[in-house]
Amino acid sequence: MEARGAVEPAGGTLERAPAWLLGLVPLLLIVAGIAVIAALGGPGLGERKGPPVEELSVERTVLHPGEIELTVRNDGPDPVTISQVIVNDSYVDFSADEQKVGRLDATKVKIPYPWIEGESYETQLLTSTGGTIDHEIPVAVETPSKDSSFYGLMALLGLYVGIVPVTLGMLWLPFVRRISAQWLRFLLALTIGLLAFLAIDATFEGIDVAGEGSQAFGGATLVFLGAAVSYLVLAAIAGWSAAAVEGSRERSRTRGWEIALLVAIAIGLHNLGEGLAIGSAYAVGALALGAFLVIGFAIHNTTEGLAIVAPVASRPPTLMRLVLLGAIAGAPAIVGAWIGAAAFNSSVAALLLGVGVGAIAQVIQQLAPAIRDRSGPILRPLTVAGILAGFAIMYVTSLLVNI
């Protein structure tokens, strides 16, 4: 109160003004100041030196019989004009929605070209300044057309690599109910190992994917941004639901269900990313759909089912809830495959992979207390062995599904 009194003589008027006004005035001044600088074109700075910066990245390549279509985004600070197109050291006919591509804008360049299946093509966009934007099509394969049978195929793929293996993995529930508390802790530690591996894997996958396409929207930053956002949002949800059931008798049971749900969501987000990778690889012909791939994913992803059921070992939920958990964890693979094959965008893919990583980090944090022996530390020989076993399983099974 004394401090308040001391400033009163000087700031009497300000003190009486409403708080919202004090917040608003600086904002308006900032807007006005920036507007003045912008209107005057940054007085005193002069024109930028040097030639225009030309950065284009090819976001998407679509091949139809006799035609190559590139979706090109301008990553750089200046507009870029595509004047000519070269394919395999030949000038080619082309048409573009807009030959002049503004900052962050995208355009489609359609090139009638008699490409041959299985061969590789080097495309170069020659700009008005004579610069070239190179883009390689490593293996030319017709882009699947997006009819209902295509979406059906992607759904089937998602079912094989997502829902089926996860659900199969959940069949370990009766087993985990019977084992001793100590071995359950081992299994939970194993789950943590599995999830940690997935998180690391997805992080690098995300960084790779982000590096392939346009950097205009943040590139690899999107992976970490996605991870931070999903971690924080899930942490808030977990905190809110924990508060809601505080003191309830159902506490321990609800707690198990909650964690299982969180694990399912995290794995679901991860499988969304996995679906994306599969769908986009299929769309560009880089993926052979075969029994080997499906078997590989089945083995890889059944471990995810185990991760879901381990937290609910003591008080298993109803069958309906189990089915729901399986769907939450597995079905996003279908959605991911659709998105990946139909509208793959490296920025979106990087963000989604990051979201999966954040979700896994949050789940690991939720699971960690459960592997603690009443009073002991989290990392004991048994739990460490569990985590390492999780790594090993994931590492070995991931070798089966390298795409």
Added chain:
Amino acid sequence: MLAALGPAVGAGVAARAGLLGSDGASTALAGEAHHETAAAVPAAAHAGEGHLGFPDGARVDHRANGFDPAELLRDFDHGKVTRLASGRVLREWELVAQDREIEVAPGVKFAAWTYNGRIPGPALRCNEGERLRIRFGNGSEHPHTIHFHGIHPAEMDGVPGIGLGTIQPGKSVTYEFDAEPFGLHLYHCHVTPLIDHIHKGMYGAFLIDPRKGRPEADEMVMVMNGFDTNFDRSNEIYAVNTVPFAYMNDPIVVKRNELVRIYLVNLLEFDLVNSLHVHANFFHYFPTGTSLEPVEYTDTVMQCQGQRGVLELRFPYEGRYMFHAHQSEFAQLGWMGFFEVKD
């Protein structure tokens, strides 16, 4: 729509037919492929028909460039002729180095260095034994010279550090020497880095006619060149007389059975060799044009940078005949054209 593989393969054959031109399309297989492609994807068939190349209607603005390959072709600069006291012919030219932005492909600008604002520079033409005087003013922002191929004293050689040496911006000098030996030669800037000073456009043909002359003919000069527009030390653009596909758009019209003489000079940078192939015909080849007896009767000739030669041929049939580098890459990147033979 046909099945995935069908049109792709068909179109591939069509493309090959396109590359080879009219003679390639005469086989039944290629003809059929053309047809199939046309049914499946009109655009691809069009690409095959048009021998690939720039999109339809895309032309370089010759007026803005200040020169048109169609006119350069038969444009020989005979200079200003006077007589010395001895009665000997004195032939004089003025060349000015100029920095110019040139549209080297439709919509693609290139910061060129030129003689007299054009690439190639003027085709200087004189007679054996004349006294030649070339006044050179450097209006460029960079130092330049003119280095002539021919026989002359060291101080007139147009290289840095010897004789007239390097000509700084704003300065001018006069090169003077005798026209010898007769034949087809060239001139270019000899300031280092040579790659820049040559490939940015500072070169031209230098023709010394023999005393007894050559038979009457429809004469044309073709300077084979290219441009590295993205500074990766390889060419994005290949051409004769600078503009890619220029003679595809405007075929060179010649008369049936009339003698055609081509003065062919290679100034291509970055690539080791260049070549010229004339379709459906053969020509007599006079390397460097220093002899009036041909050494070869052929339809394809190869030249390294600075090499040149004279070609003589007659077209016995009417119609359109392609000519192009017989390196497919160069051809498809612009070094391709047509003769149109008329009665």
